[in-house]
Amino acid sequence: MSLIDPADTLERQNDKLVKIAEALMRRVEHQIAEEGAAYAQFERAALLEQRVRERTRELERTLDLLHQSNAQLAQATNEAEAARRNLADAIGTLSEGFALFDPDERMVMCNARFCRDFRDAALDLSPGLAFTEYVRQISRSRALALPPGTDPETWAQERLQRHRDRHVMFNVELTGNRWLQVSEHRTANGGTVVVQTDVTDIVQIERQERARLKDSQARMIRATLDHLNQGVAIFDDGGRLVGWNRKVGALLSVSARYLRIGAGFDTLLGRLSTDFRFSSAATRADFARWAAERGRAGPIRFEVRRGSGQILDVFGQGIPDGGFVVSVTDVTQEREAAERLADLNEALESRVMERTLDLEDALATAERANASKNRFVAAASHDLLQPLSAAKLFISALSDRLETLRDRETLAKAESALTSAEGLIEALLDISKLESDRLSFDIRPIALEELLAPLRDEMEVLADRKGLGLTIVPSSLWVESDPTYLRRVVQNLISNAVRYTQTGRVLVGARRAAGCARIEVWDTGPGIAEADQSAIFEEFRRLDSRASRNDGLGLGLAIVERACARLGHPVGLHSEVGRGSCFMVSVPVAGADASPRVVRGRPVRPAGLSESGLIVLLVENDAELRRALTQLVESWGVSVIEAADAVGAIGLLEDLELVPDAALLDQQLGDGASGTELYRQIRNRWGVVPTAIITADRSESVRRDCANLGLLRLLKPIDGAALGEFLKEAAAPPV
Incomplete structure (x- = not known):
């Protein structure tokens, strides 16, 4: 059966075909959406199953460790019981009275000679007897010769007062002109050992000797x-x-x-x-x-x-x-306090080191996986952009040959789809670059107005199309950042504000705050709920489910977050649902009134340098920076000898036959030479010289090399104040 009546006119037949095609397209799109939802459910089920397996394996490992611990505990219990029996046998052979009290001041054991002279009062010398009760019984014994004017209660209090010391040794007088020496010592776990020794002969001899004095x-x-x-x-x-x-x-x-x-x-x-x-x-x-x-x-x-x-x-x-x-x-207490502090510090350092190593391993694994993903995304993005560009060229060539308006509209939609795909690939390429370790930034002073003025011209067109008011307030501030990436950050924030604001206006400006310029982008859009304010920085995350591809790909804020994280520019967000949002980026201010990060003009002269007679070796392969540093340091009254590379520096020191008081060495000296390697050569030939490494490389390897060698790392742009402090320390006399 034919869907088209041959008797109809061509216009009628064409209209029927168009309606049939639209119905088929809607059916296909609906079927694809259902299949996508089912696939998402499948992915979640697979992820849940994997997590259950991981938790099960962890539980099994934990049970194995528990069984091992129980076996070790049983073995330790048997060994402790055997040691207790051996100890009881040993103390039973002692000629002195012996007793052991636990940290809770309860008797653990004693031998038969313990308190043998006080049996009339000390009747219950069994495990569990409190130390205070033991002293009270002794104080009431008839065998104890109390000092004149002392009653049993007073003697017991004085005895307990002595017990507070860690190590005690004293004599107790007994009736019948006999003497007993009592010594107490603290055990490692806080218990107490009491030893009683008959010293009657010794005391009598001592009394005879004392009589002679x-x-x-x-x-x-x-x-x-x-x-x-x-x-x-x-x-x-x-x-x-x-x-x-x-x-x-x-x-x-x-x-x-x-x-x-x-x-x-x-x-x-x-x-x-x-x-x-x-x-x-x-x-x-x-x-x-x-x-x-x-x-x-x-x-x-x-x-x-x-x-x-x-x-x-x-x-x-x-x-x-x-x-x-x-x-x-x-000096036990003083040394123990010092040892406790040292042990605590060592334990903390050990724990920090263990956690650091674990984190470094995890980070290395994640970085390897991330680097592999980034290489794939970068390669795939580069390969995909080429056919897309060719397709756009073909479409542009074809547009001139089409005669009907409908065909040109269809071609325009195809071109728009290709443009959206191209924008998506470029955004993915930007993210892969930002996550790559090989990315380097060109950090330098930027006039904010030079960055905002072109964006004003570019974004006003987009705002006019939507009937929005766009105001970009002029700024005279200078900041320190990478101009390309900072422009991309601000551009994304403004385009997002224009895209999601239906009525009202968008305001862009910069405020000075604590040595930073805070670039703010305000809009009167729908606002963002507090629960969603973290999610909007995720890739392909858009809160407006009704937005089409032409309304953005959900990558703009992800690029903003990554770029600012790599640049060290904090990102902030303030938003109220129904009233609008404000995105903020804080960038360090460049200028004399900000924290000095580059050598500009003449920073404040460090006190005492002009009279120090300091001689500094400067090795820098950049002629302009070398000249600027030389002029700055010499303006402080310090003598500078300079060289462009490591070979020239070594030859210069040999020709002058002197050892500099300090050295400023660039890390990248060209031809594979490095400042740290040059320092090792200087140290091996002339001994230790206070040295600072000048570098723009903020990598962990350079930081670790400087730390291992005990060198100061001065990052470019150079902080004049930090340079002055380094020279002051080098000029200070050794302690």
Whole structure:
């Protein structure tokens, strides 16, 4: 059956064919839209399945780690129980009373000799006994000889006061003229070890010795020594002990039976426990040799660490009668505080380094993938633009041959579609360039008016077509940026404002704010909801679903964000739904009143340089920049010797036979030479010279090389203030 009646006129047949074609086109477009939605659902399902698999694998790895941890915990528990049994057996063989309290002041264990003399009161010496209860029971024992005027409660309070110290050693008098020495030491986990030793014989001997010291001077010295916070021991010209205080025995843990008149220095040194570790400043042999010389070689000072806890500062010095005196000070708290700070700093640095390495690995992977994508997009965009350009040329040639208006309109639509495709490819090419590591910018001073004036002429045509008012306020500001990319940024912002504003006006201007020029583009468009203000910077994202391809491709703001991120220009957005939007870009101001980033005129003369007599080596292959830097530095009263390359610099230093006080080296010296390599040559031949590397390369590799060599990196355009500070530091005398 024929769809066309042959009897109809040609015009009638043509109208029927047009309507049939339009119906078929609508059907095809509707079918494509449904297929696209189904494909999107399929993609989301595939992505969800992949994420579920990833989470499952992570959970399995976590369970494996948990099983390993449980096995290790069981093994550690068995080892701890065995160690506890061994410890109990060991302390049971001790001749002294021994008890261990945990960090919560509860008894963990004790041996049978502990508190043997106080059994009348200390009846319950079992694990879990509180330290305060242990002291209270001892204070009420009949075996304890309380000092005159002291009741049990007072004695218990004084005993608990002593317990607050990390290391305690004192004597307790018992009835029957007997004495018990009690020593306490803190464990690494904050617990307490209590040792009780019968020192009755020692105390009686000491009393006999003290009875012989009858003259007033000896008693005064003894009183003075006992009131010192340091441990002090005095030896005569024969190396024999003639005076000491209790503190020295407590700090060195030397039993009172060995601290007696006439005890030899070597004997006492040999009584020090083997867990005393001498610092690198002096060994046991060094200390013994110094004592044998009776301090004639001068004073000696070093630190001793006992086990993993107590740290003692030991100082020895000769005295006029030929003997010597040794003082011991507990500096544990000071050293522990310093070590905690150092450990904290090291831990933080380690964590930062670990996170940095992880991020660097992830970043390297992402950058490789991104670089591959960018290379593909750039290559594909370049290849696609050529046939599109050819197609547009063919269409232009064909337009002159068409006679009917309908054919020319159809051809114009085809040309418009090709133009849209060309714009899309160019935008993709811009994004790939902005994401490429090889992109370099031409940062230099720009007059804003030179950038805004051409945009005013270009955008007024677009605004007039839509009946909008466009105002671009003239500006006299100069900024520092790449002129090409900054123009593209502002152009995209203005074209977006014109495209999405239906009625009203668009206003463009620049404000000065904190050393920056804030370029603002205001419009009276529909505005952007706060929830959508981040999404609009994504590629191919348009909030107006009714917009056609001719209304934009959704790449303009993506280009703006990437270009500003690479240039270091912050982007801002203020918008209210129904009232309009304002996009803002902050660009550093160029000029004498802004933060100096390039050498202009004569920055303020750094104080003190003119009298320093400083000689600076300048190596720069750009003749104009070399001349400008030389004039600037010499205006500060500093002598400059200059060279254009590394070979010339080395030859110049050899001819002059001098070493400069400082060096300014350009990183790119031509012929593959670099400023860092030239610095290594200078350091190897003439030693370390304060050096600054001048470079426009902001890459991580150059920053890392300068940091490893301890060099200052001065980025172009050069900051005159930073240059002056560097020369002032170079001129400062060494500390």
